[in-house]
Amino acid sequence: MKLDIDIVKIDASYVHRLDALKRLVSYARAHVRHVVVEGVETPEHFKNALLARATHVQGRFIAEEAPLVALPAVANDLASRSASSGRSMVGEGRA
Numbered sequence: 001m002k003l004d005i006d007i008v009k010i011d012a013s014y015v016h017r018l019d020a021l022k023r024l025v026s027y028a029r030a031h032v033r034h035v036v037v038e039g040v041e042t043p044e045h046f047k048n049a050l051l052a053r054a055t056h057v058q059g060r061f062i063a064e065e066a067p068l069v070a071l072p073a074v075a076n077d078l079a080s081r082s083a084s085s086g087r088s089m090v091g092e093g094r095a
Helices: 018-029 043-051 068-085
Strands: 007-010 034-037
Touching: 007 018, 018 034, 018 043, 034 043
Parallel strands: 007 034
Antiparallel strands: none
C-alpha cells in the first residue's frame, strides 16, 4: 500500500541530538517534500534544524502558541526579527 504523504514532522525529542536529527531529516527528505522539526525553542535548536537541512521548523523560538486570528501579528514579528538579524528564519531551511 502506497501512502500519499508530502509532510513529515520530526518529534521535538530529536532537536537536541544533532546526529540523529540529521539522519531522520535526510531519510525523510528522500521520500517527502517537506520536513518539519518540532520543538525549536532556542537558537541552538534552530541551528540544529538548519544543519540537519529541515525545510520547516515549529516551536516557541519562532512564535508562541496563538489563535489563528493572531497570525498576521506573529508573521510581522517574525519578519522584523529576521530582518534585524540579517538571516532568514522562514521558508526553505536549506543551509
